[in-house]
Amino acid sequence: MSTELAQARSLLAEATRAVVFTGAGMSAESGVPTFRDALTGMWSTHDPATLASPDGWAADPDLVWAWYADRAANVREVTPNAGHRAVAALAERIEVQVVTQNVDDLHERAGSDVTSHLHGSLFAPRCADCGRRESPDVALAAPRPRCELCGGSIRPGVVWFGEMLPADAWSRAETAVADADLMIVVGTTGVVYPAAELPERVAARGAPVIEVNPAESAVTRFATVRLDGGAAQMLPALIA
Numbered sequence: 001m002s003t004e005l006a007q008a009r010s011l012l013a014e015a016t017r018a019v020v021f022t023g024a025g026m027s028a029e030s031g032v033p034t035f036r037d038a039l040t041g042m043w044s045t046h047d048p049a050t051l052a053s054p055d056g057w058a059a060d061p062d063l064v065w066a067w068y069a070d071r072a073a074n075v076r077e078v079t080p081n082a083g084h085r086a087v088a089a090l091a092e093r094i095e096v097q098v099v100t101q102n103v104d105d106l107h108e109r110a111g112s113d114v115t116s117h118l119h120g121s122l123f124a125p126r127c128a129d130c131g132r133r134e135s136p137d138v139a140l141a142a143p144r145p146r147c148e149l150c151g152g153s154i155r156p157g158v159v160w161f162g163e164m165l166p167a168d169a170w171s172r173a174e175t176a177v178a179d180a181d182l183m184i185v186v187g188t189t190g191v192v193y194p195a196a197e198l199p200e201r202v203a204a205r206g207a208p209v210i211e212v213n214p215a216e217s218a219v220t221r222f223a224t225v226r227l228d229g230g231a232a233q234m235l236p237a238l239i240a
């Protein structure tokens with residue numbers, strides 16, 4: 001066992017209220033692409049301004065809808081990995097709050113209750129005009145569907161660049177972080193705010209931060225220890 005893993009396991013053994021804060025790397029080994037990994041990250045082949053911004057939606061809602069519907073279909077095809085399952089298993093031992101930047105439902109499908117989807121969900125489409133929430137299956141509709149209630153435009157249920165995070169999701173995340181005696185950060189570059197502020201808040205209180213990531217990130221400087229490897233390999237070893 002590496003010294004880092006032994007250290008992380010002893011930090012976890014002391015914890016009673018953990019926040020597991022996850023990013024795209026959490027789902028990478030399930031076959032869901034990340035955003036910023038070189039070559040394979042979605043932002044290396046797609047333009048976030050066109051596909052993940054209010055202006056992009058206004059300019060071409062059909063293109064944006066089709067991209068998110070395709071991502072939702074991909075998530076439906078894949079399954080949670082051993083890392084997702086380890087997070088769910090940890091909640092049987094101590095209090096665990098999952099705060100995720102991810103818009104997939106893999107934590108839920110592995111059995112976790114997700115405290116907060118900071119950036120929304122692929123499976124929560126809603127009417128951009130009247131706000132009516134649509135069923136998860138509507139996320140895969142083609143062509144782009146219209147609202148049955150008001151005839152308005154149905155949009156993906158995700159947070160785009162430049163948009164505010166859902167107030168309730170942010171408030172639940174802040175409460176979970178304020179109450180935690182440990183944070184496990186999995187698979188995030190830690191460059192998108194305000195979500196990226198959360199590990200710093202835990203470290204600032206002197207609580208330990210365990211990072212799981214095969215590369216250094218903007219979170220690494222706040223981490224007590226970084227487990228250098230993938231979520232599906234490192235989380236089972238940490239939580240076993």
Ligand code: APR
Pocket residue numbers: 022023024025026028029034035036037041101102119186187188189190191192212213214215216217229230231232
């Ligand atoms: N296990 C753990 N971490 C991994 C793995 C893996 N198997 N594979 C890659 N990683 C790490 C990468 O090293 C990188 O640090 O996952 C991170 C992925 O970073 P990003 O692609 O930037 O994803 P994320 O940090 O979640 O992005 C934050 O940006 O585009 C917006 O809204 C989007 O929620 C997203 C936000």
Ligand code: ZN
Pocket residue numbers: 127128129130131132147148149150151152153
């Ligand atoms: Zn409507």
